[in-house]
Amino acid sequence: MELLKGFEHFVSQNEPLAPFTWLRIGGAAEYYAEPTNVNDLAEVVRRCREHDIPVRLLGNGSNLLIRDEGVPGMVIRLNHPSFSEISVSGQTVTAGGGARLAHVISTAVGAGLAGLESLVGIPGTIGGALHSNSGSHGSDIGQWTVKVEAMTRSGEVVQRSGEELQFAYRQSSLDELAILKAEFQLESVDAGELTRKMQKLWIMKKSSQPDGDQSTCCPFCNASDMSAGTLIEQAGLKGTSVGGAQVSESQGNFIIANADATADDVLRLMDLIRSRVHEVLGIELQNQIVVW
Ligand SMILES: Cc1cc2nc3c(=O)[nH]c(=O)nc-3n(C[C@H](O)[C@H](O)[C@H](O)COP(=O)(O)OP(=O)(O)OC[C@H]3O[C@@H](n4cnc5c(N)ncnc54)[C@H](O)[C@@H]3O)c2cc1C
Incomplete structure (x- = not known):
């Protein structure tokens, strides 16, 4: 098929989505892609646009309910390691849109950088968390976010910062197709104390959630x-x-x-x-x- 030509190694058809969600229910995606880099992603996005195929981004599926009849069009998951890189420079943590929020928090805490620890225990990826400005304990991811790299629906990579980044309760101004990368400006503190604080917050969070093995x-x-x-x-x-x-x-x-x-x-x-x-x-x- 024209749509899939050249993408066979990372695009599949009729892919069940239930295993990728926390509810573990719901139907299949008509097309499903795990691109290996930004260029592959841009190509798929452009090809879908040419063929009028709707495209959706799947993170860790912790805030998604997939209908039983499944999802028409293309579902893309940024599961390749190239979308999950995390780095620290001074007080700035940079993380890929596919990075697990938990990994980003533990990297920041290990480096003695405070801010994101309040979000400990929230499942999901950086992309999913920024999409709906996830938060907990009176803090949210938006308040620490200074720059975002995203891909538009036409496959163009754009940067968002300053006034272009607006966050409110479970809402963000990020309405591009895919969140690719984000920078968080954090506060230097003692790493040992911060680790103890995160552990306490994690225990509080877990006690407010159902058992971990439930869907x-x-x-x-x-x-x-x-x-x-x-x-x-x-x-x-x-x-x-x-x-x-x-x-x-x-x-x-x-x-x-x-x-x-x-x-x-x-x-x-x-x-x-x-x-x-x-x-x-x-x-x-x-x-x-x-x-x-
Ligand atoms: C046990 C449990 C506890 C939770 N506790 C909290 C909590 O305390 N606070 C809170 O705010 N939420 C909470 N949630 C909800 C959920 O964890 C968050 O909304 C999380 O940030 C979703 O991330 P995800 O990667 O799983 O996104 P998904 O569920 O995969 O997707 C959610 C939305 O984000 C979009 N999206 C995902 N990745 C990208 C991307 N890279 N670019 C663009 N859009 C993208 C999707 O298209 C979709 O619209 C909880 C959920 C569970 C199951």
């Missing part, structure tokens, strides 16, 4: 200065299930996908939660999770 997602944003978890608990929804999808018994804003769950079960459970919270508390919950 899970964090479906809603906080609302009206209240955590979504508290609102869901106040609406009496802990443990509520639809098909194989269940609101966590321990943490309100987590949905667990049991072995027999479908993406449709999760969507129906989310609808039920939204309407019950609105009915009981008069508050409209907004999705945090991205639905494909």
Whole structure:
């Protein structure tokens, strides 16, 4: 096929996406690519544009719900090591869009650079975290970000800095197709003390999440200065299930996908939660999770 010509070594068809997501459910991508470098990525993006094929970026799948019927078009994952490089220079940490947030945090902390440690325990990649300005413990990734390199939908590489970088609660101005690289300006502190702080934050974070081996997602944003978890608990929804999808018994804003769950079960459970919270508390919950 014309679209795939020359890309056979890193593009596949009808690729199941469930194994790449934290919920481990949902259908396949019509086309799936793991480019090995920026040039390959640009070529695929341009070829898809020529053929009018929609393109989506997949990070670590911790904020994604893939519908059961799958995803039309091309899904690209920056899984090659060339997209995951991390380096430190003075107080600046530079990381690829495919780098795991956890690796970037531990590199910064090891170098005695403070700021990102508040995000410890959030699963995902730098690209995914910047896309929705991930945050925790009153801090978010945007506040430390000084420069971003991204690829546009026409395959052009652009730099964003200063006024072009705007972040708000779970939102960023980065609407380019792919986040390729980011620079974080951090604060020098004692590495030993910082490591102890990160360990404490990690324990707190883990105690607020369901067991690590469960297939899970964090479906809603906080609302009206209240955590979504508290609102869901106040609406009496802990443990509520639809098909194989269940609101966590321990943490309100987590949905667990049991072995027999479908993406449709999760969507129906989310609808039920939204309407019950609105009915009981008069508050409209907004999705945090991205639905494909
Ligand atoms: C157990 C658990 C705990 C969580 N705790 C928190 C928390 O405390 N705080 C918080 O903010 N979130 C939390 N989340 C949500 C999630 O971890 C974050 O949103 C995370 O940053 C998503 O990153 P990802 O790489 O997994 O992105 P994905 O889920 O793969 O993608 C999410 C979105 O980002 C886009 N994207 C991914 N990579 C790129 C890229 N390189 N360029 C452009 N766009 C890209 C995708 O297209 C998609 O729209 C939690 C999720 C789970 C499962």
